[in-house]
Amino acid sequence: xxxxxxxxxxxxxxxxxxxxxxxxxxxxxxxxxxxxxxxxxxxxxxxxxxxxxxxxxxxxxxxxxxxxxxxxxxxxxxxxxxxxxxxxxxxxxxxxxxxxxxxxxxxxxxxxxxxxxxxxxxxxxxx
Numbered sequence: 001x002x003x004x005x006x007x008x009x010x011x012x013x014x015x016x017x018x019x020x021x022x023x024x025x026x027x028x029x030x031x032x033x034x035x036x037x038x039x040x041x042x043x044x045x046x047x048x049x050x051x052x053x054x055x056x057x058x059x060x061x062x063x064x065x066x067x068x069x070x071x072x073x074x075x076x077x078x079x080x081x082x083x084x085x086x087x088x089x090x091x092x093x094x095x096x097x098x099x100x101x102x103x104x105x106x107x108x109x110x111x112x113x114x115x116x117x118x119x120x121x122x123x124x125x126x127x
Contacts, residue, residue: 011088016062016069019085024058024071026081032058032071040076060085 012019024032033040035047035055045063047055053063060069060083070082 011086012069013088015065015067016060016085017065019060019062019069020054021059021085022057023060023069023083023085025083026060026071026073027084028078028081030073030075030078030081032060032083033074034058035061035071040074041072041079043072 010021010023012021026032034057035045045053045055047053050063053061055061055063058071058074060071062069066082068082069085070080072080
């Protein structure tokens, strides 16, 4: 297990749909609203009904396939904003394993990869 780090990466691959880091400030400096809160902005992204989207705390996420992770903001004048999350270096070949209620395997190679919830086989999608 040499070279394996346990924990979420603070970088993203592809469009960040699998980003599980803890960045919670947008690219314009807004603080992210908690996903389980409807204030100041009402929204339909309920963490309890969308468990596979990992809508935790007020962390930046990409639950809907946007170009990159984003969040609702705590500012009443700005509903949502993209987050500035660096791309993982392809040359680092860093693999991080996240263990929570589901297994996810993160690769910083040319492909995005993850294990499906109920299967041990890897699936590969082009970035």
